[in-house]
Amino acid sequence: MHRNLRSFRFAPLSVRMTLGVFALFAATVQAQTTPDDIVKRELATSRSYETLEVLTDNIGPRLSGSSNAAAAVRWATATFQKWGIPATTEKVMVPHWVRGIEDARLVSHRNQKIFLTALGGSVATPAKGITAEVIEAGSFDELKSLGSKVKGKIVFYNNPMDIDLVRARRSFDAYSKAVVFRSEGPSRAAQYGALAVIIRSVTSASLRTPHTGALRYDAKLPKIPAAAMAIEDAMLIDRLLKKGERVRMHLVLTPRTLPEVASANVIAEIRGNEKPEEVVLIGGHLDSWDLGTGAIDDGSGVAMVMETLRVLKEMNLTPKRTIRCVLFMNEENGLNGGRTYFANHKNEKHVAAIESDAGAAAPTGFRTTLKGDALADLERRAQALASVGAAHFETTAETGADTSFLVEAGVPGFSLVPDPLHYVDYHHSAADTLDKIDPKELAQDSAAVAALAWVLANR
Amino acid sequence: MHRNLRSFRFAPLSVRMTLGVFALFAATVQAQTTPDDIVKRELATSRSYETLEVLTDNIGPRLSGSSNAAAAVRWATATFQKWGIPATTEKVMVPHWVRGIEDARLVSHRNQKIFLTALGGSVATPAKGITAEVIEAGSFDELKSLGSKVKGKIVFYNNPMDIDLVRARRSFDAYSKAVVFRSEGPSRAAQYGALAVIIRSVTSASLRTPHTGALRYDAKLPKIPAAAMAIEDAMLIDRLLKKGERVRMHLVLTPRTLPEVASANVIAEIRGNEKPEEVVLIGGHLDSWDLGTGAIDDGSGVAMVMETLRVLKEMNLTPKRTIRCVLFMNEENGLNGGRTYFANHKNEKHVAAIESDAGAAAPTGFRTTLKGDALADLERRAQALASVGAAHFETTAETGADTSFLVEAGVPGFSLVPDPLHYVDYHHSAADTLDKIDPKELAQDSAAVAALAWVLANR
Numbered sequence: 001m002h003r004n005l006r007s008f009r010f011a012p013l014s015v016r017m018t019l020g021v022f023a024l025f026a027a028t029v030q031a032q033t034t035p036d037d038i039v040k041r042e043l044a045t046s047r048s049y050e051t052l053e054v055l056t057d058n059i060g061p062r063l064s065g066s067s068n069a070a071a072a073v074r075w076a077t078a079t080f081q082k083w084g085i086p087a088t089t090e091k092v093m094v095p096h097w098v099r100g101i102e103d104a105r106l107v108s109h110r111n112q113k114i115f116l117t118a119l120g121g122s123v124a125t126p127a128k129g130i131t132a133e134v135i136e137a138g139s140f141d142e143l144k145s146l147g148s149k150v151k152g153k154i155v156f157y158n159n160p161m162d163i164d165l166v167r168a169r170r171s172f173d174a175y176s177k178a179v180v181f182r183s184e185g186p187s188r189a190a191q192y193g194a195l196a197v198i199i200r201s202v203t204s205a206s207l208r209t210p211h212t213g214a215l216r217y218d219a220k221l222p223k224i225p226a227a228a229m230a231i232e233d234a235m236l237i238d239r240l241l242k243k244g245e246r247v248r249m250h251l252v253l254t255p256r257t258l259p260e261v262a263s264a265n266v267i268a269e270i271r272g273n274e275k276p277e278e279v280v281l282i283g284g285h286l287d288s289w290d291l292g293t294g295a296i297d298d299g300s301g302v303a304m305v306m307e308t309l310r311v312l313k314e315m316n317l318t319p320k321r322t323i324r325c326v327l328f329m330n331e332e333n334g335l336n337g338g339r340t341y342f343a344n345h346k347n348e349k350h351v352a353a354i355e356s357d358a359g360a361a362a363p364t365g366f367r368t369t370l371k372g373d374a375l376a377d378l379e380r381r382a383q384a385l386a387s388v389g390a391a392h393f394e395t396t397a398e399t400g401a402d403t404s405f406l407v408e409a410g411v412p413g414f415s416l417v418p419d420p421l422h423y424v425d426y427h428h429s430a431a432d433t434l435d436k437i438d439p440k441e442l443a444q445d446s447a448a449v450a451a452l453a454w455v456l457a458n459r
Numbered sequence: 460m461h462r463n464l465r466s467f468r469f470a471p472l473s474v475r476m477t478l479g480v481f482a483l484f485a486a487t488v489q490a491q492t493t494p495d496d497i498v499k500r501e502l503a504t505s506r507s508y509e510t511l512e513v514l515t516d517n518i519g520p521r522l523s524g525s526s527n528a529a530a531a532v533r534w535a536t537a538t539f540q541k542w543g544i545p546a547t548t549e550k551v552m553v554p555h556w557v558r559g560i561e562d563a564r565l566v567s568h569r570n571q572k573i574f575l576t577a578l579g580g581s582v583a584t585p586a587k588g589i590t591a592e593v594i595e596a597g598s599f600d601e602l603k604s605l606g607s608k609v610k611g612k613i614v615f616y617n618n619p620m621d622i623d624l625v626r627a628r629r630s631f632d633a634y635s636k637a638v639v640f641r642s643e644g645p646s647r648a649a650q651y652g653a654l655a656v657i658i659r660s661v662t663s664a665s666l667r668t669p670h671t672g673a674l675r676y677d678a679k680l681p682k683i684p685a686a687a688m689a690i691e692d693a694m695l696i697d698r699l700l701k702k703g704e705r706v707r708m709h710l711v712l713t714p715r716t717l718p719e720v721a722s723a724n725v726i727a728e729i730r731g732n733e734k735p736e737e738v739v740l741i742g743g744h745l746d747s748w749d750l751g752t753g754a755i756d757d758g759s760g761v762a763m764v765m766e767t768l769r770v771l772k773e774m775n776l777t778p779k780r781t782i783r784c785v786l787f788m789n790e791e792n793g794l795n796g797g798r799t800y801f802a803n804h805k806n807e808k809h810v811a812a813i814e815s816d817a818g819a820a821a822p823t824g825f826r827t828t829l830k831g832d833a834l835a836d837l838e839r840r841a842q843a844l845a846s847v848g849a850a851h852f853e854t855t856a857e858t859g860a861d862t863s864f865l866v867e868a869g870v871p872g873f874s875l876v877p878d879p880l881h882y883v884d885y886h887h888s889a890a891d892t893l894d895k896i897d898p899k900e901l902a903q904d905s906a907a908v909a910a911l912a913w914v915l916a917n918r
Contacts, residue, residue: 057695060571068569110527112519112752115889207666207890208751232892236516239893292667293571430574431666433691434698 035384035451042311042447043388049439051079052303052360056293056434063120063290064330065096065261072286073264076306076327080268083310087268092340094263094330097121099290100254102227104198107131108248109240115230116198117210117291118253119182120333123223125196129252130154130225132195136241140188151193154249157181158238159200160231161424166204171420172358178202179213186226187218196251197226200234205425208232212289213428214333225253265337269324270312272457278321280457281353281411282308282449283402285331292432296423299434300360300442302327304416308450319457321351328402331357338402346409352456353407354414355400356449359427360442361419365392366452367399369413382455390416390448414452418445494843494910501770501906502847508898510538511762511819515752515893522749523789524555524720531745532723535765535786539727542769548723551799553789555720556580558749559713561686563657566590567707568699574689575657576669576750577712578641579792582682584655588711589613589684591654595700599647610652613708616640617697618659619690620883625663630879631817637661638672645685646677655710656685659693664884667691671748672887673792684712724796728783729771731916737780739916740812740870741767741908742861744790751891755882758893759819759901761786763875767909778916780810787861790816794860801864811915812866813873814859815908818886819901820878824851825911826858828872841914849875849907873911877904 055072062069073089080087097120104114135153137143143150159181165174179202186197201211208230217223229237240247266286272278284301288294305325312323328337354366365385370378375393385391398404399413407413418441426432514531521528532548539546556579563573594612596602602609618640624633638661645656660670667689676682688696699706725745731737743760747753764784771782787796813825824844829837834852844850857863858872866872877900885891 053698057698058568060569071569109517110519110530205666207664207668207885207888208892209666209668232890232894235894236892239512239516426666429666431691433667433695435691435694 035382035454038311038315038450038454039384039387039447041315042307042450043443046439046443048303048307048442048446049437051306052295052299052437052442053434055299055302056295060293061290062286062288062294064094064263064287064333065258069263069287069329073266076266076286079306083313085268085270085309085313087266089264089266090340090344092263092265092329092337093260094336095334096258096261097333098256098258100124100256101252103252105250106247107250108246114233114249115208115210116227116233117212118255119215119226119228120212120289121215122226122253122255124254124256125225125252127254129250130195131248131250134237134247134249136238143188143192147192150189153194154196154198154251155189155194156237157185157197157199158234161202161204163204169419169421171424175202175424182213182228183216186215186224187221190221190224194224196224199228201228201230203231203425203429206231209429209431211428212291227253263329265329265341266327267324268309269322270309270319272321273318274320276322277349279324279348279350280321280453281324281326281350281403281406282453283326283328283353284356285337285402286327287330287332289332289428291430293434294432295434295437296359296432297427298331298357300437300445301356303442304356304446304449307446308453311450319454321457323453323457331402335401338405342405350406350411352412352414353403354449354453355403356416357400358416358420359418359423360437360445361421361423362441363388363390363445363448364417364419365390365394367394367396367415367417369395369397369399369407371395378455381459382452384451385448388444388447416445416449494841494913497770497774497909497913498843498846498906500774501766501909502902505898505902507762507766507901507905510765511754511758511896511901512893514758514761515754519752520749521745521747521753523553523722523746523792524717528722528746528788532725535725535745538765542772544727544729544768544772546725546727548725549799549803551722551724551788551796552719553722553795554793555717556792557715557717559583559715560711562711564709565706566709567705573692573708574667574669575686575692576671577714578674578685578687579671579748580674581685581712581714583713583715584684584711586713588709589654590707590709593696593706593708595697602647602651606651609648612653613655613657613710614648614653615696616644616656616658617693620661620663622663628879630883634661634883641672641687642675645674645683646680649680649683653683655683658687660687660689662690662884662888665690668888668890670887671750686712722788724788724800725786726783727768728781729768729778731780732777733779735781736808738783738807738809739780739912740783740785740809740862740865741912742785742787742812743815744796744861745786746788746791748791748887750889752893753891754893754896755818755891756886757790757816759896759904760815762901763815763905763908766905767912770909778913780916782912782916790861797861797864805868809865809870811871811873812862813908813912814862815875816859817875817879818877818882819896819904820882821900822847822849822904822907823876823878824849824853826853826855826874826876828854828856828858828866830854837914840918841911843910844907847903847906875904875908
């Protein structure tokens, strides 16, 4: 009963039952047309992990504009072609930001080293660094009330994640609340004359592990250097300040923003045989931050959506509608891949956009912009997802960054929801590496994406 | 019944009972003479954490020979004196090893950065580094069988901790098995002509976190540079080699060994009023590795033994025997503090030596060299430990590093055993910081050490 009933759709009940019984005995013939069998095949082969292993171990970090990002584009294109799936690239202009020296010391406290990393896009300090007093703000309101006291100082946003939300497996909600200081904090502090900004890394676990991520400068305000400290260092400075001690930091950050680079989205598809002009998009992003090897963010998403095409191809399955895999470039620090794709393809009929960019822990379901009858209908068709624990759909306004342009234009959006408990503990840090991923869970994720794509393409 | 019955010892039974009843009504007068009350006082005041906070936040890392180590000696001496406890220093000559640049890249794999840190005492590579093939050895037998293949290469000891032992809370057994590659590995590899050695960090958890620790060069063999990689990096190289790929690393390590420095043990004591010449030693080590702030290794031990004297002093308690607190210098990379103390004090009568150097998780009991009737007798007297979960004694041959010289000379040894589950996950890494410690658990540890010292000093 969990099978795709597409071939029965117009048959009267008695015939459907007969066909159902027939299908039971002729499973070897009918099997490949059902999402259940896609799931089984995917779990049996479990090759997403091998794909991800090559991407992370043999290419490694893939920040937009880097030679590694270019290598990833070549690798993905060649890999699809090796699998017999035609793939093309779509030119995307991307920023080219390069991390430099990162050194911070508490000159007021025996030159203790502070573990931090520049936020993506940060401007540099002078080469010799700056030395200034650290002033803490727990919120933008507090920053505002500090006002002119901020001038000439390093603003420290002490923005802990809400650990209760994390424990309730609402890590992304906790993340969203805390990450605003990373994106908006630098310019807000610049407004009051701050010299630099350091935030507390947005994570719920740390072994002195700083987490980077993009900032957003306000074009009307001076750009000031910004970095994220490890939780331990944020707690240290917070303790010292709370005891009334004066904390002075020497900070050297020498990142550079080089000229834009021509990079690419990688696009591959299996054309539909009934409505090929209708597209179910499945996507992840090929770029990563530069600290780790981007295994959970978002090598695993890339591996899942690549594997979806591979498994369909190997099972010789042709969907009614086209299933198109898009490996976006520059999700992390610009979203230019998603933006470019939308500019180039907005006139095509996208019937759904599935994005996977939340790691590779065991699947729990999907977020979707669908609701009401449309969602109920999909849930009936997608019952195969239950076998990998991914049959839960939650309606939300937003489902993904790269596909947000499509979704805002009215395309039904979906995003895979792996167990979110530890995702932000690794992502954007050097600890985002292959070993954090369980091959079985990644296979379950891949099966969930493949099955949902199949269902959506055959509605 | 858990109280110290010292004052009743020679009284006939009827008198003891009378006195017992009296004690019940005169608790305010008698209370301070019992280990139970020491425990209660310690738990109520919980000030070890404040002591530790100053040591770790305001001084920070304290590697032997560093100015921070010297500052720690001054601070500890002054702190005892502030508490009204006379303290002296005892000169200890210590090595002065200074970490330098640490940079490793896989030149065979797109220059991927390898997260590593030099082992303590390592010699340097040439300033421009070395570039060589990496060869893996899972054991010394495997190294031997590789023989001449090792020549000119970087030997990678892939020495994972036995995770089952860790889960069984036998972390130190797992540690001992794995750490032999850190201490002996460099010289063993040098024997076969290796250029350098990298080990897998000895830890059961990692967020790309390398762990340092001392190596032991064989004076008869060439000294080669040695470092420890994060687990993630060890797993990466292991995967690449297992797939048959050739792995070449560029390695730069520029540590320096400077001339020996005159440092010190800090010694403070409360003299006994009956047998002052008999000493119960309580000790931890004041030095730490240079990466973290030495909160669990061994700032917490220092805080516990300092607090023991403080609480006795504040309660106006005078033991029968002298309780002497020794804050040893150079436990981590030389043991010169323990060696010097023994040389200077071996003719004094030490009746027990309690060492605390295993972190500050909740206490579970003590390891001791005592056994048989002597241990059974102590267990009866030390029942106050049960209230903090520390009443379990396990007989072992070794109880601590700094006090090993005394224990080998026949002094009964004791070491506090906090829950060992995560100790090695932090120690010797940058993540050994104050936030890893629960103030309540540290207070329980302090109470356990104080109560045991009191019992031993009053037997």
